[in-house]
Amino acid sequence: xxxxxxxxxxxxxxxxxxxxxxxxxxxxxxxxxxxxxxxxxxxxxxxxxxxxxxxxxxxxxxxxxxxxxxxxxxxxxxxxxxxxxxxxxxxxxxxxxxxxxxxxxxxxxxxxxxxxxxxxxxxxxxxxxxxxxxxxxxxxxxxxxxxxxxxxxxxxxxxxxxxxxxxxxxxxxxxxxxxxxxxxxxxxxxxxxxxxxxxxxxxxxxxxxxxxxxxxxxxxxxxxxxxxxxxxxxxxxxxxxxxxxxxxxxxxxxxxxxxxxxxxxxxxxxxxxxxxxxxxxxxxxxxxxxxxxxxxxxxxxxxxxxxxxxxxxxxxxxxxxxxxxxxxxxxxx
Amino acid sequence: xxxxxxxxxxxxxxxxxxxxxxxxxxxxxxxxxxxxxxxxxxxxxxxxxxxxxxxxxxxxxxxxxxxxxxxxxxxxxxxxxxxxxxxxxxxxxxxxxxxxxxxxxxxxxxxxxxxxxxxxxxxxxxxxxxxxxxxxxxxxxxxxxxxxxxxxxxxxxxxxxxxxxxxxxxxxxxxxxxxxxxxxxxxxxxxxxxxxxxxxxxxxxxxxxxxxxxxxxxxxxxxxxxxxxxxxxxxxxxxxxxxxxxxxxxxxxxxxxxxxxxxxxxxxxxxxxxxxxxxxxxxxxxxxxxxxxxxxxxxxxxxxxxxxxxxxxxxxxxxxxxxxxxxxxxxxxxxxxxxxxxxxxxxxxxxxxxxxxxxxxxxxxxxxxxxxxxxxx
Numbered sequence: 240x241x242x243x244x245x246x247x248x249x250x251x252x253x254x255x256x257x258x259x260x261x262x263x264x265x266x267x268x269x270x271x272x273x274x275x276x277x278x279x280x281x282x283x284x285x286x287x288x289x290x291x292x293x294x295x296x297x298x299x300x301x302x303x304x305x306x307x308x309x310x311x312x313x314x315x316x317x318x319x320x321x322x323x324x325x326x327x328x329x330x331x332x333x334x335x336x337x338x339x340x341x342x343x344x345x346x347x348x349x350x351x352x353x354x355x356x357x358x359x360x361x362x363x364x365x366x367x368x369x370x371x372x373x374x375x376x377x378x379x380x381x382x383x384x385x386x387x388x389x390x391x392x393x394x395x396x397x398x399x400x401x402x403x404x405x406x407x408x409x410x411x412x413x414x415x416x417x418x419x420x421x422x423x424x425x426x427x428x429x430x431x432x433x434x435x436x437x438x439x440x441x442x443x444x445x446x447x448x449x450x451x452x453x454x455x456x457x458x459x460x461x462x463x464x465x466x467x468x469x470x471x472x473x474x475x476x477x478x479x480x481x482x483x484x485x486x487x488x489x490x491x492x493x494x495x496x497x498x499x500x501x502x503x504x505x506x507x508x509x510x511x512x513x514x515x516x517x518x519x520x521x522x523x524x525x526x527x528x529x530x531x532x533x534x535x536x537x538x539x540x541x542x543x544x545x546x547x548x549x550x551x552x553x554x555x556x557x558x559x560x561x562x563x564x565x566x567x568x569x570x571x572x
Numbered sequence: 573x574x575x576x577x578x579x580x581x582x583x584x585x586x587x588x589x590x591x592x593x594x595x596x597x598x599x600x601x602x603x604x605x606x607x608x609x610x611x612x613x614x615x616x617x618x619x620x621x622x623x624x625x626x627x628x629x630x631x632x633x634x635x636x637x638x639x640x641x642x643x644x645x646x647x648x649x650x651x652x653x654x655x656x657x658x659x660x661x662x663x664x665x666x667x668x669x670x671x672x673x674x675x676x677x678x679x680x681x682x683x684x685x686x687x688x689x690x691x692x693x694x695x696x697x698x699x700x701x702x703x704x705x706x707x708x709x710x711x712x713x714x715x716x717x718x719x720x721x722x723x724x725x726x727x728x729x730x731x732x733x734x735x736x737x738x739x740x741x742x743x744x745x746x747x748x749x750x751x752x753x754x755x756x757x758x759x760x761x762x763x764x765x766x767x768x769x770x771x772x773x774x775x776x777x778x779x780x781x782x783x784x785x786x787x788x789x790x791x792x793x794x795x796x797x798x799x800x801x802x803x804x805x806x807x808x809x810x811x812x813x814x815x816x817x818x819x820x821x822x823x824x825x826x827x828x829x830x831x832x833x834x835x836x837x838x839x840x841x842x843x844x845x846x847x848x849x850x851x852x853x854x855x856x857x858x859x860x861x862x863x864x865x866x867x868x869x870x871x872x873x874x875x876x877x878x879x880x881x882x883x884x885x886x887x888x889x890x891x892x893x894x895x896x897x898x899x900x901x902x903x904x905x906x907x908x909x910x911x912x913x914x915x916x917x918x919x920x921x922x923x924x925x926x927x928x929x930x931x932x933x934x935x936x937x938x939x940x941x942x943x944x945x946x947x948x949x
Contacts, residue, residue: 257783268799387931389881391888392904392923399913399920505790509885513908523791524889527798535795542788550786 243558251547258543259317263310266536324533326526333537336522341541344511344518348503348545351438352496355445360492363453364485367461378450385447391509394440398514413517437514441506445499449492456491460484490560496553500546508542603866606943613939616932623929627741631701634735635715635723638898640699642720642730644671648682650725650733650918653692665691668719690716725918727906736898737922743899744880745929747814751879752872754818759825760868764856766826767833774830781823789820790885797891806897813892817882821875828871832864866944874937877930884926900926 278293304312316322323333366375414429460466461484469479511520519538526534607613626633642648651666668688674681696715702708715721724733766777796816800809836842837860845855886892887901888908895902900922906912907919 254779254783254786258787261787265795265799268796383931383934387877387934388927389885389930391885392926395904395907395913395920395923398910399917402910402914403917501786501788504788508788508790508794509889512889515909523794527794527891530798532795532798535798539787539791539795542791543786546786546788 240558244555247551247554251551254547255544258540258547259314260310262536262540262543263313265539266532267306268532323537326531326534329531329534333534336534337519337537337541340517340519340522343516344504344507344520344542345545347434347437347441347516347518348500348507350434351442351445351503351507352499354438355442355449355499356492358442359446359449360453360489363450363488364457364480366450366454367457367488368480370458382447382450385443388443389509390440390443390506391513393443394437394510394513397436397440437507437510437516440514441503441510444506445503448499449495452492452495453488456488457484460488490557493553493557493560496549496556500549504542504546599866603940603943607939610939610942612935613942616935616939619928620932620936623741623925623932624745626738627745628704630735630738630742632703632711633713634732634738635698635712635721636732636735637699637701638736638739640732640735642722642726642732644730645669645682645720645722645726646730647680647728647916648722648726648730649916651722652684653721653723657689663691665689666716666719666721688719690719690721692716692721724921725916727903727919733903733918733921736903737900737925740898740900740903740922741925743810743893743897744883744901744926747810747817747883747899748876748880748933750811751814751817751821751883752876754814755821755825755875755879756868756872758818758822760829760861762822763826763829764833767830768837768852768856768860770834777826778830781826784820784823787820789882792820793817793882793886794889794891797886802894804894806893809893809897813883813886814879817879821879824875825868825871828867829864832867833860836860836863866940870937870941870944873933873940877933880926880929880933 281287313324316324323337325331326333326336329336362378366378369375413426413433461480463484466479466484469483470476507518508520508523510516511518512524515521519542523535523538525531526538631637648669651669653664653666655661655664657665666689667684667686668690669682670685672681672683692714693716694714695711696717697710698712698715700708700710720732722732722734724737727733727736762777766774793816796819797813800812804812833856841859842855845859850858883892883899884901884904887899888904890905893899893902903922904919904926906916907923913920
């Protein structure tokens with residue numbers, strides 16, 4: 240088991256390296272570097288920078304060096320000093336902004352994953368056990384809607400619906416009076432009052448997907464002979480189903496965490512922008528609009544990093560749950 | 573012989589010939605027969621065909637041109653179309669409306685003026701355009717005289733939302749197809765190489781795919797499209813956006829191609845072709861590709877929605893297509909916050925078209941998946 244975990248951890252190092260290279264390329268993509276932006280900005284406000292001043296700035300930000308040295312410097316600062324560069328849009332260190340926003344992003348994403356599971360697994364089991372019943376059809380239909388309607392449109396439509404017909408306003412994560420207040424019990428309660436809406440919206444498509452997978456998996460298992468054997472031996476129905484087929488059917492679901500995470504982060508970004516939630520989403524949009532590439536690149540980097548770590552955790556969980564994977568080679572690979 | 577017996581015999585003969593037909597039918601015929609039975613997929617297919625038809629002939633179908641601006645009707649609600657007057661069925665007509673200042677909210681309100689009645693005519697002459705970009709004409713499917721009709725209302729600049737939704741469908745609907753075409757080329761080439769040659773090449777390509785799949789798409793697309801200059805011409809932006817969407821899109825297709833190739837290259841007919849001296853390229857294109865074409869079509873259909881949604885999301889955020897261009901996402905930019913949606917709910921109408929399209933593609937793909945393997949029972 241330890242060996243397996245070690246191997247997986249070693250495996251993500253090159254992955255992170257490549258992600259960092261892609262991010263760096265993206266940061267360099269817009270025409271001109273951020274110094275040019277800075278100079279134009281000064282110009283707009285009427286300050287003309289002298290030639291030697293520009294040179295000094297260039298040297299200060301290391302922009303006079305070749306690209307690969309800039310890259311190594313960037314990575315070094317990131318790993319050893321936790322320094323992601325500077326956002327000139329906010330005029331603050333990128334790491335400061337991230338420190339404010341990332342915890343909320345992670346919290347919302349984690350709760351969404353848990354929500355997805357808590358909702359999807361029982362519904363999946365129910366649908367499989369009552370195949371072609373009214374509720375099964377209902378869930379299948381809802382599942383299709385959930386898979387097809389993107390979160391941000393759903394958020395808009397629901398917001399409009401709740402506002403015009405029920406007269407209450409959703410959106411944001413805190414009531415205005417708590418927005419800048421320090422953490423307290425009251426603020427936490429306020430958060431809980433608001434957080435359910437984005438979580439349902441973000442979790443919608445993931446839940447729909449999981450229900451379908453769970454239903455399919457369980458239906459496959461229920462047809463197997465060991466179920467008939469167990470039933471023939473007189474095992475109580477409830478115990479039979481929950482002890483064997485359900486456990487096996489859940490296994491493949493664990494491996495899907497890795498796939499659902501990018502979707503959740505994507506959806507979370509968009510929904511946060513629409514609902515105006517203080518996560519990295521709106522910051523990313525602002526950064527991208529202003530071509531504040533260090534900030535934008537770092538956010539993409541962090542989100543990818545979180546996804547990779549999430550996938551790693553799901554792999555380890557899967558190996559823990561299913562010994563066949565731990566010892567390599569499932570079936571006749 | 574009694575009637576009943578003849579009837580039975582006839583049935584037997586017909587059943588026999590039907591069976592014969594099944595044995596003789598080509599794979600595509602079988603797929604079509606099976607697909608036809610999937611009710612929802614058939615309906616979806618017709619809706620999609622209708623939508624694409626509307627996109628092609630949008631100038632003809634829309635009452636106003638894309639540059640049309642009403643001088644006085646900003647943020648007008650959808651015009652109500654009436655069919656009855658004094659309890660009698662008459663030619664569909666609309667009432668003119670008056671702008672009134674609400675003295676409490678200081679906002680303009682539109683009120684129907686039942687004294688003015690404007691009938692709707694079909695095939696009316698209006699603003700000139702070129703049908704299919706070739707034939708100059710000025711006939712529009714429907715329209716009114718004397719007073720403009722806005723079936724979906726107008727936006728804050730007094731432009732007809734119905735016409736703009738139709739025009740917007742061009743970009744929104746085509747970007748899915750073009751994007752999938754690019755992903756398809758990439759996926760089939762890279763997946764083909766990966767699956768056919770195996771070994772180290774396969775390993776490297778698989779790792780790249782895993783990497784790309786683990787990147788959260790929306791943030792990645794946002795950052796990429798941010799580096800596009802804002803002043804590019806529409807066509808150029810369009811293609812670059814499509815390319816950006818395809819960067820992730822090809823991964824899924826490449827996986828399907830690879831998986832199928834891996835199993836197919838072990839088949840006897842591949843060996844036979846190789847022994848007969850066929851080149852690798854020929855084996856892939858002539859023998860392997862046709863055997864999983866149906867599976868490919870399914871994956872293609874199912875990957876179109878994500879492209880359409882990607883464009884919509886990017887344009888919605890203001891990062892995709894830029895305003896002189898119209899797409900559903902661009903139109904939805906006006907509906908970004910709750911206050912505008914609450915005041916002008918008709919701005920959400922393009923969202924329903926997005927949802928309808930995506931839903932139809934999903935149902936279509938689902939039906940195709942069931943039909944793709946006609947030999948499976």
